Amino acid sequence: MRSIAEGLAKKQKEISVAEFFERNKQILGFDTSTRALITSVKEAVDNALDGCEEAGILPDVFVKIEDLGDDEYRLIVEDNGPGIVKKQIPHVFARLLYGSRFHSLKQSRGQQGIGISAAVLYAQLTTGQPAVVISKVGEGYPAHRRQLMIDTKKNRPDIIEDDMVHWDKPSGTRIELCTKGRYVRNTKHSIYEYLRSTAIVNPHARITLVEPDGEKTVFERATETLPEQPKEIKPHPYGIELGTFMKMAKQTDARKLTSFLKKEFSSVSHQKAKKILETAEVDASLTPQRLTLERAKRIVKAFGQVKLMSPATDCLSPIGELLIKRGLRKEMETLSPEFIATDKRSPAVFSGIPFLVETGVVYGGDLPRDERVELLRFANRVPLLYQEGDCVITEAVKDTNWRRYGLQQKGGSGMPRGPAIILVHVSSVNIPFTSESKEAIASVEEIQKEVKLSLQQCGRRMRSHLSKQKKKEKAKTKFILISKILPKIAEKAAETVGKPTPSIDDIIIKIMDIVWVDDSISYEDGITTVTVDVTNYKAKPQSFALYAALPDGGLVAGASPEPDEQAERYVRWNISKLQPAETVRLSLQLSELEDGDLDETELYVEGINPVNVIGVEKWEGT
C-alpha cells in the first residue's frame, strides 16, 4: 500500500537500489523466474495501455518472447501509443519510483506502481544487458533508440548508446529486455493467460502475442470505442492518513488552513472547512506549511466528526455490462458457453475513496462440470494472477451462497464448483492493494459487500435462466408427445381397428394446458430482432400483459404490434382474449447491439398465473 511505497522510497536513499530490489523481490513480483517474466510483461503492457488511452488511441499492443537459451529471454513489447519525448525516456524506464504521484487520485493501471523500471532493473541484474527503448512521438518526428541501464548506486539512468532509427509507425514505444526467467504456458500463471484476461477487460485493445516457439495469438478487439477517460479527483477527507495529510499541507500553495482544506480536498466547502477547524479547535488563519503534528492530528480527527458529502463518483471509468459480456464471449468462444450473466453496481465509497464493482458469470457449455470454478480478478482493468487467497474478491465469492444459483458448494460457503467462470472487476482511484506487487485487494468491508451484491445479481440471472431452461425442457417433452406420439397413436389405433384416424386437436389442448411463450433472437445488418410467439394451449381464451426487458445498450428501433407501453427498461404488450390453439407473434427490433450481445430475452407476465405460462417469469415491477 501507499505507506509501504513511501517507506521504500525513503530507504532507497540509504541503500543501493540493487540491494533494495533484492530484499523486496517478492513484494515487487519478481520472486520466481516464471513470475519475473509475467511481471515484466505486465508492467510494459500496463504502460502501453495507459499511454494509448490517455492519448485517445485504440491500443494495438505487440508482445514477443524469444528464447535465448540458458534461461534467458528477450521480451519485446511494442505499442502504437503517443510515444515518449527523448528526454523523458531515461526517467520513465531507468529510474525507480519516478513519477509516482502519491496523492493524485485517478483510476489508472500504473497507479502507484514500482513500474517498468523494476523490470529494467531485474533484466540488468540477471543478464547485465541494457534495456533498448525506441520511441516516436508522431508523424514526421524521428524515432529515437536509446539503450539504458540503471546506476544502482544513485538510482539514475545511464545512457549506454543513443541513435535514431527508421520506424514505420506513426507513433509508439517499443521496449526490449533481456532477462532471466522461465516461460510457461497452459497454466493459470502464464503470460498467455495474463494477456487473455487483459483482453477480456480491455475489449477496445488488440493484443498480439508471439511465443518462443513462434506461435502467434491475436486477441482481437470487441469494440472500436475507447473507454471514457477517468477524471483525476482530489482526496476526500474521510480516510486520509495523517502522514499524507502532513505532506499535503507542506506542499500546498494555499496560505490559510481554510483555503488549504477547500482547495486540496473534495467535498469541502468554505463553510465545511470552517466547521472542521472549529471542531478541531485550530485557528483557521494558520499557514498550512507550518502545521504542527499535534494540530494536524486534531484536524484529521475532526474530519470524521463533520458530516461531509460523499466524493464525486464520476471519476471512475467502468467497463460496462455490455463490453464485459462481449469480452467474455470473445475469449470464451471455444467453450461455447450456454449463458453469460453480467452486472454493474453504482459507485460506492470506502474511506472517502470512490470505487465501483462489475461482475460477470459464464455458465455451461464445455466448462468442466465438477471442478472448482475459475475466478478472474481484475483491478482497474489489470488481471490479478497471484495471491488469490489473500484477496477480498475471493473472500466475497466464498461468502456468497452459490447453491441457490445452481452451483455446488460444500456447506453453502467456500469456492463453488461447477461449469462456471466468475469475473470480478474493481475500479477505483485508489485500489487498496495488500502489497506493492498489486496482486490482491485488501479486506475492505465496503468492497466485499459490493462484490457480493453484484455476484448475487449475476446469480439471480443465472438461476432464472436455468429455471427457464428446465421448464422449457419439460414442456418440450410435451411437444414431442403431442406432435409425434399422439398422432401416431391415433393412426396406429385406427389401423388396428380398421376405422378412420380421429382428430386429436381437443386432446392436445387437454394434455398441454399451458400458454407457451417461445422467443428467438436473430441479427442482421446491425439490427437485433427478438421474436416472441405466444400460443394458447389452454381450453379457455387468455388475457394478460407480456413484458420484454430491454437489454443494456440496446435501443428500440421498431416493434410489432405497437407495444401498449414503452419505458426505459422494458416494453409491454397487452394480449387480449388469445383463443385456444391460437398463436400471436410479437417482435422487437433493437439497434446499437452487435451480433451475439443478446443471448436471451427476459420475458415477464402479469395478470395470469405464471405457473401456466412456459418461458416467462412473474412480473415484479421495475
Add this chain to the structure above:
Amino acid sequence: MEKRKQAAIREMKKVAEEIYNDLDGKQVPELEVPSRTKSNIEFDERHGVWKYGSNVTTRSATSLSGAQMLLRTIYTINFIKDMIEDGKSSTLRELYYISEGWEEGKFSSQNDSDKLAEDLEILTEHLREDMSLRPEEDGARVMGDLVVEEITRKGEKRRIHCQDDVGDSGYSIPYNVEKEKVKIRETGASLVMAVETGGMFDRLVENGFDESTGTILVHLKGQPARSTRRFIKRLNEEHKLPVVVFTDGDPWSYRIFASVAYGAIKTAHISEYLATPSAEYLGVTPSDIHNYELPTDDLTQGDISALQSELSDPRFNDDFWKNEIKLQLRMKKKSEQQALAKYGLDYVTDTYLPEKLAEMGYDT
C-alpha cells in the same frame, strides 16, 4: 390358427379399440393395469396363491412416458397380430429389436418390452405363448424316474425316460411345457426336489440321490423360468407328487422359493398357473446354519435390506419365515448350500437331506 391364438388377437383388438374410442370421444387415452408391486398382491383363497390386488396403474397420454407406453402397446399389438396371421413366432428379445423401427415407440430396454408383454397378458387374460412370444431362456434340467412324451420339431412323438434316456446333465425342459408339446406319462418317484444351484444338482446326481430315494431332481437355475415352474406345478398336480425346495441360505434364495410356491410379484397375474402352493422349503434355513455349524459369509447391506423388505412382504407373513428371517438378521450371516461339503462330499445325501426330509415327514 389355434383357437387360443385367435382369441388372443380378439382380446388385443379390444385393447386397441379402448384407446381408439378414447381418442374418438375427445378423451385423453389411457389404460389401466394392476400395479405390480409387493403392496398390491393378495392371497387368492381359491387357488392358494398370491395374485394382484385392486390397485391399478394408469398409463395416460398426459405424460410422455405414459403416451410412449400407449404407442408401444399399439405397435406391439399390431406386430403380434401380423405375426400370428403369418404363422410365425418371436422371442421376447426379438420383440425388443423389432421396435427399432417404431421411432417414438421404440423400447428403451428389453426390460420395457418384457414388461409390456406381461401387461398384455394381464389385459387380454392370455399367456404370452398364445401371442406367439417365447422367452429367451431355456427351461432347467430334470433327473429322476419319470417318462415324458415330447412332440419334436419334426412333429414326431418321442418318449424320454429322465434317467435312462439322458446324459448326466438330465432332461432339458423346453420353453413350452403345455400338453400339446409335453405330456408327463408316468413316474415311479415319490418326491420332487427343486435345487437352486447347478453345483448341488450335479452333486445329488453324482451321489445317485434320485435313484436311491425315488426323487425327481429339478435344477432351478437361480430365479426359475416360467416353464420350470409350470413343469413343477404339473408334476405336483397331475401326479400328486409333493415338492420341496432346496436353496442357499440367503434372502434371494427365499424369493426363489416364494416364486415356486406362492407366485412371483412380476407374474402374479398367472400365479394360479405357475405356482405350487403345497411346495415346502427344505433349507438351507438360518436355523440350519446354526445347527449344522455351516461355514458362513457376512450379510451385505443389500442382503440386510432384502431381508427387511421380506418382513413386509405378504408372502412371507407366517411364523416360520418371520422367525427365520429375524434369526438371520441377528446372526448377520448367510451360507451356500454347497457349504455342507465342510463335512465331506456325501454328507448332504447321507446325513443332511435324510435328516431334513424326516423332520418334514417324508420317508426316504
